[in-house]
Amino acid sequence: MRELCERYAPDTIIKSGAQAWSHFRKPRAQRQYSHQQEWAQDLLRLAERSTDRVLGHARFTYLQLQQALGISRQSLVRLLNELANRAQMSIRRVRGRNGGVYLATARMIAQYVQSEKGTAQHKPERLVTQAEPVQMNLQIVGIFDGVMRHIKWSQSPIHISS
Numbered sequence: 001m002r003e004l005c006e007r008y009a010p011d012t013i014i015k016s017g018a019q020a021w022s023h024f025r026k027p028r029a030q031r032q033y034s035h036q037q038e039w040a041q042d043l044l045r046l047a048e049r050s051t052d053r054v055l056g057h058a059r060f061t062y063l064q065l066q067q068a069l070g071i072s073r074q075s076l077v078r079l080l081n082e083l084a085n086r087a088q089m090s091i092r093r094v095r096g097r098n099g100g101v102y103l104a105t106a107r108m109i110a111q112y113v114q115s116e117k118g119t120a121q122h123k124p125e126r127l128v129t130q131a132e133p134v135q136m137n138l139q140i141v142g143i144f145d146g147v148m149r150h151i152k153w154s155q156s157p158i159h160i161s162s
Contacts, residue, residue, distance in 0.1 A: 039079050042069055044089070047103040056112025057092060057102035065101065 005012050046068055050058035065076055080101070083089040090109065092102040104112075 036079060036082065039069055039071060039075070040083060040088070043079065043083070043103070044105060047089070048105060048108060050103075053108075053112070054102060056109045057090065057104040058108070059100055059102055061100045 043065070046065075047058045047060075050060070052059045062073055062076060066073055069076065071079070080089075080091050084091045088105070090104040090106075094100060094102065
């Protein structure tokens with residue numbers, strides 16, 4: 001660079017020292033490709049605004065997410081894995097009929113639990129003539145450690161298995 005300036009522009013003053021090329025980020029509207037953090041923000045916003053909810057999780061297909069975010073399937077899978085590893089989102093991948101990707105943030109799960117708790121308190125209790133042992137299965141996805149645990153309730157103490 002210095003040789004070119006000396007040869008073709010001898011009157012130019014060249015500053016010496018550490019020269020580093022600095023790149024600025026264009027506004028998002030002008031960029032062709034987005035950064036992964038922006039895709040993550042868009043995905044979180046999309047999940048929270050979704051109206052198709054199943055047990056507190058927003059239901060999507062991979063194709064819907066690809067079209068909404070404007071990214072390839074591989075980039076979407078990489079983004080979902082990254083969000084799951086950072087524990088920002090609960091992600092369930094379901095194959096087959098009624099399958100897809102079920103996404104939930106901690107806020108969405110908390111809202112679902114509060115709404116279910118509120119409806120359970122307002123339901124009238126029916127008269128039980130004969131007590132039968134009731135067994136319920138509840139699947140809790142660990143938001144903090146990513147470990148899925150199954151909790152079984154019955155008349156016996158609670159059993160937790162991983």
